[in-house]
């Protein structure tokens with residue numbers, strides 16, 4: 001089967017460092033072109049990464065008939081506009097997270113639904129450790145899953161970083177809270193009914209720098225998480241059932257090409273002493289994500305996650321920001 005030819009919208013760091021090399025390693029994917037607002041920048045990345053074509057505008061990339069799929073890692077406030085433009089040009093789109101600034105904006109993509117594939121790039125869902133975690137939940141190994149807890153933080157106060165710019169969709173909830181939400185939705189295989197949040201904002205940037213939330217999935221099930229752009233780097237997901245506790249040691253930034261560990265603890269000894277370690281084989285989750293998308297483009301598999309999934313995640317983010325305003329529980 002012919003590989004899907006991808007075009008990359010911008011010289012974003014995540015593309016240069018992770019997603020482009022990962023696509024280039026794929027069985028089903030190849031990168032045919034990159035575009036930047038600056039032709040020099042596009043040419044430099046094209047030369048460095050061995051990409052055949054470079055364009056000095058995003059429009060030129062979308063007009064290239066050889067490009068079948070677009071990877072969109074633009075600043076968050078531009079995700080929808082360029083995903084829509086790419087889809088109107090007949091391209092399938094893998095769009096970075098968060099998919100949009102809010103659910104209403106994401107709804108604009110309904111115009112092209114069914115014509116091309118559109119997926120939000122939560123690469124973690126393709127990682128074998130997430131797949132295994134869900135398998136354990138489904139098998140009943142944890143007993144009844146009652147709580148998912150997630151923590152994700154790093155420290156970054158660079159004023160020019162898009163994460164610290166409120167005008168382009170910065171802040172912890174958009175940048176990393178979206179992953180915590182996906183962890184809960186993925187493990188419960190359900191959507192939350194209502195949410196409440198506590199947000200601390202950076203006084204200078206006005207972005208949310210530490211955000212905690214409680215999401216009620218009904219039936220006694222809840223996700224609680226804290227994410228922060230100004231705390232010591234740390235990440236962890238725990239799924240706590242009536243019989244066992246499952247821990248994903250590096251849930252979000254699993255080492256590319258490295259193994260990952262899951263810990264399963266029946267609590268027979270306190271302090272995690274009774275935890276049993278399961279090591280999962282090395283992989284690159286960005287390659288797995290890109291190949292899954294490419295296979296869907298070729299009709300080999302159904303698209304794993306589509307527009308509805310992306311809109312669901314944005315509805316939750318909307319409800320959390322609303323709860324910050326109201327100080328109360330908000331329906332999703």
Ligand SMILES: NC(=O)c1ccc[n+]([C@@H]2O[C@H](COP(=O)([O-])OP(=O)(O)OC[C@H]3O[C@@H](n4cnc5c(N)ncnc54)[C@H](OP(=O)(O)O)[C@@H]3O)[C@@H](O)[C@H]2O)c1
Pocket residue numbers: 010011012013014015035036037038041042073074075076096097098121123162168175
């Ligand atoms: N899935 C993941 O693991 C992961 C990891 C990190 C980030 N992300 C997501 O990927 C996206 C990009 O993140 P990043 O850290 O790679 O960002 P970045 O390095 O700042 O790249 C953003 C790119 O967007 C282009 N751009 C267009 N208009 C811009 C504007 N007004 N201001 C700044 N840049 C503009 C620039 O490319 P040109 O100058 O070439 O046009 C820039 O290089 C975000 O949505 C982020 O949430 C995902």
